[in-house]
Amino acid sequence: xxxxxxxxxxxxxxxxxxxxxxxxxxxxxxxxxxxxxxxxxxxxxxxxxxxxxxxxxxxxxxxxxxxxx
Amino acid sequence: xxxxxxxxxxxxxxxxxxxxxxxxxxxxxxxxxxxxxxxxxxxxxxxxxxxxxxxxxxxxxxxxxxxxxxxxxxxxxxxxxxxxxxxxxxxxxxxxxxxxxxxxxxxxxxxxxxxxxxxxxxxxxxxxxxxxxxxxxxxxxxxxxxxxxxxxxxxxxxxxxxxxxxxxxxxxxxxxxxxxxxxxxxxxxxxxxxxxxxxxxxxxxxxxxxxxxxxxxxxxxxxxxxxxxxxxxxxxxxxxxxxxxxxxxxxxxxxxxxxxxxxxxxxx
Numbered sequence: 001x002x003x004x005x006x007x008x009x010x011x012x013x014x015x016x017x018x019x020x021x022x023x024x025x026x027x028x029x030x031x032x033x034x035x036x037x038x039x040x041x042x043x044x045x046x047x048x049x050x051x052x053x054x055x056x057x058x059x060x061x062x063x064x065x066x067x068x069x
Numbered sequence: 070x071x072x073x074x075x076x077x078x079x080x081x082x083x084x085x086x087x088x089x090x091x092x093x094x095x096x097x098x099x100x101x102x103x104x105x106x107x108x109x110x111x112x113x114x115x116x117x118x119x120x121x122x123x124x125x126x127x128x129x130x131x132x133x134x135x136x137x138x139x140x141x142x143x144x145x146x147x148x149x150x151x152x153x154x155x156x157x158x159x160x161x162x163x164x165x166x167x168x169x170x171x172x173x174x175x176x177x178x179x180x181x182x183x184x185x186x187x188x189x190x191x192x193x194x195x196x197x198x199x200x201x202x203x204x205x206x207x208x209x210x211x212x213x214x215x216x217x218x219x220x221x222x223x224x225x226x227x228x229x230x231x232x233x234x235x236x237x238x239x240x241x242x243x244x245x246x247x248x249x250x251x252x253x254x255x256x257x258x259x260x261x262x263x264x265x266x267x268x269x270x271x272x273x274x275x276x277x278x279x280x281x282x283x284x285x286x287x288x289x290x291x292x293x294x295x296x297x298x299x300x301x302x303x304x305x306x307x308x309x310x311x312x313x314x315x316x317x318x319x320x321x322x323x324x325x326x327x328x329x330x331x332x333x334x335x336x337x
Binding site for chain 1: 165166168169172173175176180185186226229230287291298299300301303308312315316318319320323324327328334
């Protein structure tokens with residue numbers, strides 16, 4: 001059981017280190033899938049929205065990490 | 070709504086055009102797999118070396134071999150199975166996982182460069198591991214259990230990341246061979262250097278590699294997530310270039326912003 005828990009922890013650790021950062025990325029992807037993709041026709045704007053949100057989350061999270069250190 | 074088609078369906082291109090696209094995909098799959106595997110193999114080598122020096126080489130090598138066999142079985146099982154999953158669904162799932170993985174590496178590398186968290190130091194890790202392993206009692210004969218388990222865990226944990234990248238990049242680009250070749254080349258390079266030097270590879274610029282891989286995988290992840298969400302990227306595969314460039318710019322902005330915040334904190 002412990003081995004399984006360790007394995008699950010290692011697997012989750014591959015993708016999630018800072019929970020708030022991972023949550024923000026996940027919520028942005030859901031927002032793109034549910035709101036942006038069905039309502040905006042321009043592929044350029046949809047792609048830009050996906051990338052722009054992720055870039056903004058990264059910048060905010062790194063800056064916030066530096067502020068808290 | 071349209072989405073760019075898998076390679077096998079791109080019949081509108083000429084033969085030369087298809088060759089260029091296939092070669093680009095192969096290179097794009099091999100490069101992140103090679104760089105990421107370098108990082109992971111260097112980290113595993115440090116621990117295996119510490120095990121070998123303190124607990125004996127049989128336990129270090131058998132532990133590593135057992136972990137490598139378990140990881141090879143994972144690749145052999147999941148690799149062909151994923152070939153049967155529809156490309157769009159596969160790209161969406163792997164794209165999201167790659168995004169989380171790539172952004173995690175990118176964020177960590179940036180925080181290290183900004184001085185927020187300590188840089189990875191292979192020599193210090195090696196010394197720490199060596200001291201810890203030397204304190205436990207050793208069996209009089211046979212394979213040492215502690216050494217075997219430590220080597221197994223190190224290779225399995227670091228190798229799991231390699232397996233994920235090879236499977237994710239290989240499956241998303243339908244370029245398993247190229248991704249696997251990138252990882253195998255990195256493994257040969259690291260093992261060769263480890264055998265030659267018999268010391269941790271502390272001169273490998275681990276954080277720079279992590280930053281590059283983070284940027285590449287974030288670009289790939291965004292591209293495939295978009296494909297999975299039926300976002301028709303302008304320029305199809307060529308948009309990977311501006312996505313990777315865009316993440317490089319975002320990383321630069323994040324670094325500058327973090328260092329500015331740290332300077333302001335230290336000056337007050």
